[in-house]
């Protein structure tokens with residue numbers, strides 16, 4: 001009897017002890033998983049806020065230091081990658097191909113009366129130097145800029161990792177340093193050449209007959225009036241003046257990190273820089289086609305500063321009549 005009672009007591013003790021051990025650990029488990037759920041929830045909330053661009057707190061004092069992810073930056077990146085980069089590719093390939101086909105079908109615009117052999121002063125030595133300073137720096141910017149913008153798609157897949165790293169570093173360094181050089185040449189050219197670039201009523205006629213460059217149909221043999229600069233050159237000049245201002249301003253904003261711009265402003269600068277580059281590159285391709293292949297005798301102007309007298313009469317008759325009338329016509333010795 002005594003042993004039976006002792007056994008019951010022992011069993012009761014064991015049961016009580018087991019319950020007292022299991023219960024707290026069960027409670028603790030419940031508490032831990034609740035804490036983990038809470039922590040997960042608050043981490044998710046935090047990342048949602050970060051992705052939404054919310055401002056946090058930090059001891060850092062730089063502009064927008066409390067913003068981990070700038071939402072406008074992401075939107076800008078999408079605009080750049082999905083629209084500006086493909087547009088740039090389309091403009092480079094499209095404009096070049098259109099002019100190549102036009103040249104193959106139409107041929108160059110020849111001098112109707114051939115070369116006279118008498119060379120007339122058109123550009124001063126300073127103008128020629130300024131032109132080539134602007135053209136060479138612009139060319140370096142175009143090549144390095146296109147590599148920075150599109151090289152990831154058209155160069156990187158075909159070369160090794162190290163070669164690409166070298167190319168992109170080289171292009172970025174050249175782009176950063178040549179930018180201010182172009183800015184100086186651009187500013188001088190724009191200010192110096194601006195007075196000759198005002199549009200006149202006869203410029204409309206120039207556009208209507210495509211400048212007299214078409215060698216077939218009703219356009220054949222047409223030589224529209226033109227002053228020092230023709231209507232096409234004026235359009236080129238003003239595009240370069242306006243978009244050059246945009247590209248130089250945004251370029252300087254981007255090349256000096258010390259300016260500590262808010263990221264929205266920096267992203268707008270990137271987008272304006274890209275759009276301006278598309279316009280300038282498109283016009284540059286047209287300009288080089290016109291100067292080198294389409295206009296017989298035209299390139300001589302920027303080689304020596306002189307042009308053939310027949311070229312001046314055919315392409316810039318109003319300017320030629322003017323300098324002849326006021327006595328400033330100067331022949332090469």
Ligand code: HEM
Pocket residue numbers: 122131134135136138139189193197228229230233234236237240284287288291292298299300301302
């Ligand atoms: C291989 C490259 C280039 C060649 C062969 C070239 C050739 C020429 C020629 C021959 C002229 C004189 C046209 C005339 O007297 O009517 C000229 C004018 C001009 N060029 Fe270029 N150029 C080149 C690149 C550039 C570039 C890259 C720029 C711009 C950054 C540029 C901007 C200008 C401007 C603004 C004018 C004056 C247009 C005017 O108002 O008459 N050129 N170029």
